[in-house]
Amino acid sequence: QLQLQESGPGLVKPSETLSLTCTVSGGSISSRSYPWGWIRQPPGKGLEWIGSIYYSGDTYYNPSLKSRVTISVDTSKNQFSLKLSSVIAADTAVYYCATGTNRKFDYWGQGTLVIVSS
């Protein structure tokens, strides 16, 4: 049973870069062909897919964030990460890492709240 856990700063200043890591346990990130993804949820609002990375290294990003987003995998640490640059207040959200087969998200992290504020 895969388990995912997000980690990273809970407070980021405007214009800076938000960096989060998702640590995977219960399986090797390099032995699965799942896409590894990030989804966010502003307080009181719905879910927004940020992007996903496949084992092949192919990445897919939401066009609304594409110019600011980078998702990468570190197989040596069994982790994948999210970087979102030039953050603004509207980037305040709970950020989830998630994965699954067949274009769905079977497994989710518990989520981490990131507040953008000076």
Added chain:
Amino acid sequence: DIQMTQSPSSVSASVGDRVTITCRASQGISSWLAWYQQKPGKAPKFLMHAASSLQSGVPSRFSGSGSGTDFTLTISSLQPEDFATYYCQQANSFPWTFGQGTKVEIK
């Protein structure tokens, strides 16, 4: 982008009621549709994919149907633990998009 529109946005129902939530895609997505349940302060929980394929362990009172642009999630007999917000998600093409959510509240 494919827009996903859920209706209603919220529904008040009683234990034992049958509840149906609709999800409409702005263009055809075949059966690339998943449903999730989210309770306050928790991560979404995956319920079903391919429009109607129930995840192992999800109660059989949950069912899904549809293809193309119109989909439904039905809870045949609402239980206390089913009060939550439900989201649909299309995975036919990037960017993957979610509906705005339907909150099932206690009547």
